[in-house]
Amino acid sequence: MPNPTSRSYSIRLATVNDAPGCAAVNIAAWRSTYRGLIDDAALDNMDHEQLAERWHNRLMPANRAMFCFVAQLDPIAPTDPPHIVGYVLGGFSRRGELPFTGELLAIYLLPEHQGAGLGRRLFLRCVQEFRRRGIDSFLLFVLKANVAARKFYSAFHPDFEEESDVMIDGFTYRDVGYGWSNLDRFPAA
Template sequence: MQIRQAKALDALAIARVHVDAWRSTYEGIIPDEYLHKLSYEGRTKLWLENLKTDIVFVALNDRHEIVGFATAGVKKTKGYDVFQGELYAIYILKEYQGMSIGKQLVHKVVEHLKTLEINSMVVLVLKENPAVQFYKLLYARKIDSLTISIAGKTLQEEVYGWEDLEPLLEGNKQ
């Protein structure tokens, strides 16, 4: 598995992972009508814009196809002032989950945050998202729970955080 920084040319492939991962991850959590309306075209436009301002890392399989991505930077979420950084998104195609790709992507994100002199990070995740376990395995601490609405459905979103990112780097040293 190769991890590298994304380029504008990757926007469509990132959009495909984004849409497909949302559909598989959030099936039965977010209303189907909303998930079916997600489009590669719409998400490609979103990622073309995001790539202008955000750092995105992509995971490529042996055929050099993008199968996952992560993006992070200075914290955008209001509150949680003890935290400086934020993992904005991390998605991996269902058939590639459980292969340590998420850990590799988080490692790249943390390396990037450290170059910005950021040593703490939050992530927001839907409570029903199985990825909650991923963050717990990485020793994230639950710091809050929020009520949000997506497509008219009320959902719980949990806020997890790392007050020190150094252990996330140490855990990936060979």
């Protein structure tokens, strides 16, 4: 298993070829993060082929409403295949009633690559892309029970915080929305 402290990572814009890698991260990160927080069946039933198809559609160049950056473990040998260890997905806010233009839709890392500063890099890369696209504010939603992720987001000092209910596979959970209305204060990615 790679040791996050001894290997370096690159962050780059995702392409449709990354769909299987993103689906694999999606499944592994959800299972390790949400086991015990959401219904087991929702996690057990995650299917790589189905998710890869969904990622393929998300990552099509025609889909300009969203963008995705992947974090990739730098290869040891030039012939090593790319190994995707995380992603951040951004787009327009799905909550028009709130005063934020953009939304950080998802940020996930494989468990063995968490806690080494990579999430921070992906988050700031997403903010940089919002700014490049003229999106001057954004929000995101996180399960209230996902305490570690809430601490991660709180470290970026959101200026908006609001709880609401969210439905996942027929079950209702509590989530927390965090918002940032001024992106000028973020350092460059």
